[in-house]
Amino acid sequence: MFDRLTRQPDDPLLALIGIFKADPRPDKVDLGVGVYRDEAGHSPIFRAVKAAERIIWESQDSKSYVAPEGDQRFLDLLWSLVGGPAPSVHAAGVQTPGGSGALRLAADLIRQAGTGKIWLGLPSWPNHAGIFAAAGLEVETYPYFDVPSQTLQLDSMLDALRRAQPGDAVLIHACCHNPSGAPLSADDWTRITAMITARGLVPLIDSAYQGFGAGLDGDAAGLRMLIAAVPEALVAVSCSKSFGLYRERTGALYAVAASQAAADTARSNLVAIARTSYSMPPDHGSAIVKTILGSPDLRRDWSEELESMRLRLATLRRAFAEALGGRWSNTVAIGVQEGMFSLLPLTPSEVLTLREKSGVYMPTSGRINVAGLKLSDVTRVAGLFKSL
Ligand SMILES: Cc1ncc(COP(=O)(O)O)c(C=O)c1O
Numbered sequence: 001m002f003d004r005l006t007r008q009p010d011d012p013l014l015a016l017i018g019i020f021k022a023d024p025r026p027d028k029v030d031l032g033v034g035v036y037r038d039e040a041g042h043s044p045i046f047r048a049v050k051a052a053e054r055i056i057w058e059s060q061d062s063k064s065y066v067a068p069e070g071d072q073r074f075l076d077l078l079w080s081l082v083g084g085p086a087p088s089v090h091a092a093g094v095q096t097p098g099g100s101g102a103l104r105l106a107a108d109l110i111r112q113a114g115t116g117k118i119w120l121g122l123p124s125w126p127n128h129a130g131i132f133a134a135a136g137l138e139v140e141t142y143p144y145f146d147v148p149s150q151t152l153q154l155d156s157m158l159d160a161l162r163r164a165q166p167g168d169a170v171l172i173h174a175c176c177h178n179p180s181g182a183p184l185s186a187d188d189w190t191r192i193t194a195m196i197t198a199r200g201l202v203p204l205i206d207s208a209y210q211g212f213g214a215g216l217d218g219d220a221a222g223l224r225m226l227i228a229a230v231p232e233a234l235v236a237v238s239c240s241k242s243f244g245l246y247r248e249r250t251g252a253l254y255a256v257a258a259s260q261a262a263a264d265t266a267r268s269n270l271v272a273i274a275r276t277s278y279s280m281p282p283d284h285g286s287a288i289v290k291t292i293l294g295s296p297d298l299r300r301d302w303s304e305e306l307e308s309m310r311l312r313l314a315t316l317r318r319a320f321a322e323a324l325g326g327r328w329s330n331t332v333a334i335g336v337q338e339g340m341f342s343l344l345p346l347t348p349s350e351v352l353t354l355r356e357k358s359g360v361y362m363p364t365s366g367r368i369n370v371a372g373l374k375l376s377d378v379t380r381v382a383g384l385f386k387s388l
Pocket residue numbers: 034097098099100101125173178206208238239240246250251
């Protein structure tokens with residue numbers, strides 16, 4: 001059987017990790033993989049996560065199964081973080097293996113409900129298209145961000161969505177757009193919400209960076225407006241970045257519906273799909289999130305640490321944009337984009353030159369993880385981009 005298989009290429013972003021590791025240059029810079037890093041280049045464990053793990057270690061008395069939908073208290077607490085303290089919508093969720101697991105489950109549900117198509121912004125996180133195609137969905141694209149001018153293409157996006165058919169799904173990033181970092185204003189969200197409602201589309205909102213852009217509530221404001229306006233939506237949540245739980249594979253998918261009965265029906269389908277795939281989600285990460293969000297002290301400490309990460313990113317962005325000066329026509333936009341990523345107007349050969357000559361690593365798309373910069377090194381690194 002295996003003879004009939006052909007070798008698959010490594011994921012380019014994951015392959016970059018290995019190439020970076022093997023580079024002996026002491027001043028190498030990793031702007032590739034999408035994890036938060038501190039000034040020392042370390043991807044830290046949140047203080048509150050360590051404290052929660054201690055509590056779990058001391059109090060957990062069984063490793064028996066939890067439930068196919070995961071831990072209900074985790075789901076409730078996470079939903080109040082995402083949807084707001086008193087969301088006025090009907091929702092039902094399932095715990096998933098990370099945000100990717102939530103997106104795959106959403107795609108399977110969309111397919112199961114008879115919708116064949118999902119609209120995806122260009123550019124987007126590369127794995128989006130792969131996940132949707134693997135679930136058998138047809139992927140249509142809408143313009144989202146113009147790299148040379150570093151501008152959002154909202155009018156073109158809305159023009160494209162005008163062609164979508166009622167019932168089509170549309171993927172929207174909740175905040176901190178990956179890869180562009182381009183923020184949506186409240187007015188942009190209002191226009192997107194109006195188009196989705198007018199066309200009868202079903203939004204799949206991907207929330208993977210809450211807290212890194214405009215703060216915990218600011219990053220969820222657009223999402224909250226959208227789900228309050230539409231009869232049906234899916235919200236995929238990743239705890240990988242906001243809680244630093246990347247390897248614990250922690251996330252959730254919520255179905256928002258016109259009635260609680262409809263939301264519960266959607267959830268029963270999600271549980272059934274999960275049962276024939278991974279059966280049940282991993283528990284450890286959700287136990288950590290539940291412990292943090294359920295404790296006023298740990299929650300405060302976690303949100304303060306997250307806020308310090310957000311501020312570090314904003315400071316790095318400003319410093320980097322300033323140091324780049326007039327390198328590109330709209331370099332100033334990089335300073336005000338949000339979250340970890342920006343998509344620089346670089347050719348693949350410029351990316352390779354930076355890698356080979358200067359030890360600055362990023363994927364050939366030109367996406368950089370701003371958190372990979374160090375404030376003490378921003379001017380030098382910006383100089384390498386300017387000398388291309
Ligand atoms: C936009 C976006 N959505 C979802 C995810 C999934 O994250 P995970 O599966 O690690 O929770 C990522 C991860 O990089 C992402 O960038």
